[in-house]
Amino acid sequence: MSDVARVAGVHKATASRALNPLTSGQVNQATARRVLAAARQLGYTPNATARSLRTSRTHTVGVLIPDLTNPLFPPVVRGIENVLFPRGYTALVANTDNEPDREAAHFEALLGRQADGFILATGRRDHPLLVSAHERGIPAVLVNRGTDDALYPLVTGDDPAGMTAAVDHLVALGHRRIVHLAGPAGLSTGLRRSQAYRHAVAAHELDARLVECESYTADAGERAMVALLTEAGERPTAVVGGNDLIALGALRAIRAAGLRCPEDVSLTGFNDMPFLDELRPALTSVHVPTHELGVEAARLLLEQIEGAPAVAKTISLPLRLVVRDSTAPPS
Structure with a gap:
């Protein structure tokens, strides 16, 4: 110097x-x-190490992502970095593959490198790691998914409003047999969206029909849709995916069964991940402001790092339905 x-x-x-x-x-x-x-x-x-010894901060933030192959998360990380970088912080991103042991290993490794705080998109409704982190006074913010026991701030989308908009859109087109391919019930997004689906179809005096997928992946969505199409009884005229990947898997199964979308089965997703408008048919989906999720999460974490208490509040960002070619009136 x-x-x-x-x-x-x-x-x-x-x-x-x-x-x-x-x-x-x-x-x-x-x-x-x-x-x-x-x-x-x-x-x-x-010399970052020397600076951290002087300031008791490393200006690094651990960001835990459940699945880096899911297009939902890169814009979230981009939003986080757009807030952290101008403030002199670096985001250290780790992928957990939705495995609790791997998540715990990454968390402890980043903590050993003196990360100043954490942003976690890995939240499960029952999450012992977060309970332990809270007891140790570690600053953290949850993004997209939360826990049943609210310990940390959560930044998420208004899932009930998004799901209601999707169901209302299908009902307005004339659909009466609407099935929800739901995300895992052990995740807050899966639970919130499933509950909202049930309330939305009930408001239209329709029967709820729900199939839970084991994960938020295209393969899981395809398996659930195959099982749905092979069941006895009337075939659904519309399907609401728990997320876009589940919807893409459902689209594979619809085509494999010799059916057409939207002529035989209308289909909606959730998240509005990039490039959906390039599909054939372009997928109708609930738009989640993923970049803004990251921005708000980073802002809340910096407040904690700078001394504010970790108030377990939820910031719910507005969602909107983007209508494309995968939904139409039933034939």
Whole structure:
């Protein structure tokens, strides 16, 4: 730092402020550029370990994701980073594959690296790891999925409103046999969306018919749809997927059975992940503001890191139905 200050022609304290994202705004822009040029010339890299010893912070945040192959989560991580980076924080992302042991191992590894806090998209309704983290006073925020025992802030979408909009849309088209391919009931999203589906069809005086998928994957959705189509009784004219991947799996099964979408079976998803409009047919889906989920989660975590208490509140962001070609009146 002394060498950088000497080459830039500034005091050491000025050089330090210019190279710290949290304080760089306190330095004249021309001076800051001169300091940065000197740092590049000398190959200077701030010693994060030394800084953390001085400040008791590492400016790193652990982000645990249940499935990185699910297109829902990259925009969430992008929103998190868009808040953390300008504040001088780095997100360390780990994939858990929805396995509790793997999640616990990643959590402890990041904690051993002195992560200042955690954002978890891995929430299960019964989640012992979060109970332990709360008892240890570890700052954390949940995103998308929550727990039955509210211990930490949760940022999620208004799932009941989204599911109600999907059912209302299908009923308005004339559908009366509407089935829900639900996500796992052990996850708050699966429970909330299933409950909302039941309430929505009941409001239209229709019978609820629900098939629970073992996971939020296309393969699970395909298996559930195959089982549904082979059951005795009247075939559904419309299917509401617990998420977009379940809906895509259902679409595979519909085609494999020689049926057409939407002529024979209308189909909706949930999350509105990227590229749905490129499918044939383009998938009707409930849009979840995934980037904003990440933004709000990061904002709440920084408040905790800076001393605010971890109030177990829920921030529910509005959702909207995006109507595309996969829904039509029943034939």
